[in-house]
Amino acid sequence: xxxxxxxxxxxxxxxxxxxxxxxxxxxxxxxxxxxxxxxxxxxxxxxxxxxxxxxxxxxxxxxxxxxxxxxxxxxxxxxxxxxxxxxxxxxxxxxxxxxxxxxxxxxxxxxxxxxxxxxxxxxxxxxxxxxxxxxxx
Numbered sequence: 001x002x003x004x005x006x007x008x009x010x011x012x013x014x015x016x017x018x019x020x021x022x023x024x025x026x027x028x029x030x031x032x033x034x035x036x037x038x039x040x041x042x043x044x045x046x047x048x049x050x051x052x053x054x055x056x057x058x059x060x061x062x063x064x065x066x067x068x069x070x071x072x073x074x075x076x077x078x079x080x081x082x083x084x085x086x087x088x089x090x091x092x093x094x095x096x097x098x099x100x101x102x103x104x105x106x107x108x109x110x111x112x113x114x115x116x117x118x119x120x121x122x123x124x125x126x127x128x129x130x131x132x133x134x135x136x137x
Contacts, residue, residue, distance in 0.1 A: 017047040017055035024056045028064045035064065041078060043067055043085060 025032045038044045044063060046054040063085070070076040070084060
């Protein structure tokens with residue numbers, strides 16, 4: 001993999017459009033016309049420049065490689081590829097939502113733990129010498 005997966009912006013960088021169709025065709029060993037066909041049938045959705053030129057991201061390149069593998073190695077037809085990719089996309093959206101929910105829950109728990117620790121420290125601190133009760137002299 002080109003990027004370190006621990007980098008906080010790795011998904012953002014991988015999704016950034018960076019490659020023209022000819023480069024993607026070379027990278028994936030898929031003919032540019034095939035890439036255009038995949039886009040027409042809805043398997044790919046590359047970004048477009050203002051001049052309407054296709055620009056692919058690393059995520060798009062990985063998707064092309066998956067499509068190619070499903071077709072050539074596993075014998076899946078385009079309709080089957082579409083079903084598999086839709087299921088995969090739905091799973092990834094759900095997984096991302098779950099990760100976000102877990103991160104939010106973790107932040108809330110850590111904040112509550114911090115609050116409780118502060119309260120415990122305040123409650124157990126030595127208040128110092130006590131004054132005698134009664135009227136002040």
